[in-house]
Amino acid sequence: MSLKTKTKNISIVLYRPKYAGNIGSVARAAKNMGITRIVVVGAKEFDREEMEQRSTHLAADVLDQIQYVASIEEALGTFNYIVGTTARIGKARGPFVSPRAAAQNIAGISQKNKIALLFGPEDTGLANEQLRLCQSVVTIPTSREFTSLNLSQAVMILCYEIFIVSSATAEAKPKLALSSELEGMYRQIKDLLSEVGFLNPENPEYWMLDLRRFFARTGLLSPNLKSVTMEVVYYEKNIFVYRRQKNCFRQRIASNPCRTP
Numbered sequence: 001m002s003l004k005t006k007t008k009n010i011s012i013v014l015y016r017p018k019y020a021g022n023i024g025s026v027a028r029a030a031k032n033m034g035i036t037r038i039v040v041v042g043a044k045e046f047d048r049e050e051m052e053q054r055s056t057h058l059a060a061d062v063l064d065q066i067q068y069v070a071s072i073e074e075a076l077g078t079f080n081y082i083v084g085t086t087a088r089i090g091k092a093r094g095p096f097v098s099p100r101a102a103a104q105n106i107a108g109i110s111q112k113n114k115i116a117l118l119f120g121p122e123d124t125g126l127a128n129e130q131l132r133l134c135q136s137v138v139t140i141p142t143s144r145e146f147t148s149l150n151l152s153q154a155v156m157i158l159c160y161e162i163f164i165v166s167s168a169t170a171e172a173k174p175k176l177a178l179s180s181e182l183e184g185m186y187r188q189i190k191d192l193l194s195e196v197g198f199l200n201p202e203n204p205e206y207w208m209l210d211l212r213r214f215f216a217r218t219g220l221l222s223p224n225l226k227s228v229t230m231e232v233v234y235y236e237k238n239i240f241v242y243r244r245q246k247n248c249f250r251q252r253i254a255s256n257p258c259r260t261p
Contacts, residue, residue, distance in 0.1 A: 005103075005166035006110040011037040012155060013075050013116045015130060020046035022122060024054030025152035027062040033159035034166065039067045039116070041075045076133055077180035080113035081106075084134030085154055086126055087147050095213070096139040103161035105136065111172035116179075117158060122151050132205065133179065135216040177225040185225055186212065188232045195236070 012030050017023055023046055027038060040046070045068050055063055069075045076082055083102055097105075106115055118134060120126035131137055140149060140157055149157075190208055193199045199207045220228070 005107040005162060007034040007162065007166055008036075009110045009113065010035050010106070010115045010117065010162065011039055011079070012159075013039045013041065013118045014151075015072055015075075015118060015126065016042045016121045017046075017119075017151065018122050020050035021054045022151045023066070024051035024059075024063070025150075026119075026155045027051065027055040027059045027066075029152045029156035030159055031059045031062050032156070033163040035117075035159055035162070036062050037065060037067075038062060039069060039075050041069055041072050043070065072130060072133065073180070073183070076116055076118070077178065077183075078114060079116040079179050080176040081109050081136075082116045082118055082134045082179055083158075084118045084126055084131045084137045085120070085158065086131065086137060086139055087142070087149065088125060089139060096137050099138055099140055099158045099161040102136055102138045102158065103165040106162055107165045108173040109176070112175040113173070117155070119151060119154060129205075132209070132212060133183070135219075173219070174221055177220045177222045181222060181225055182215070182220065185220075185229050185232075188229055188236075192232050192236055 012026060012035060014023065014026065017026075017040060023038070023040065030036065030038065048063065051063055052060065083106065086096075089096060109115060118126065118130065120130065138158060140154060142149065186208065189211065190199065190204055193207075194201065194204055218224075
């Protein structure tokens, strides 16, 4: 069955924004396009009056619902699909999609999944560390002479594309694993690959990128993810047993029998 985009399942996540006025502008832009939930990541809450000056009273309800959290892990943990945004391109930051392509993909995913649109600080944007948490990364085409967009402009462009697609229909996609589940799986895989010497200890996250991209394209469901983590645990146990037996064998050769408790 074809369904319209569920904008109620879409949230704007602002990672360490610097100015209250920009949050107000984001609230106004988001509400214009039917998105009313904003999560702010950072150590402080912003001045309500300053936000209202840019949001107008018509978006006051959006400001009322803003959720403040301390960490990006807390902000994203309950979402199933995360869309990052960046103006800076690079091999370790992509692959990239346009706002229109992202919106078309979001339409089907939004039926059964909670989606986060992640935006970075006004001065630096999202770093590689935050983009690694995303299943998709959007870059907005601009003039090469001036690529920087105001935070609320970037929010408006992406939300506009989602709004346009929401008037069409899309096939529902199944419910995906939560971000917190995915990150737990990635930690287990990284620990295992580090243990066997597969990852470069100087920069293990860089070598994990291909795995992250593979699973992002696959769209893991919770049952699939549990199967993967069970396999990882199985191999971890086997590595432990193998190393223990190897140590015992070496001790026997050295005429120092290994005692089993």
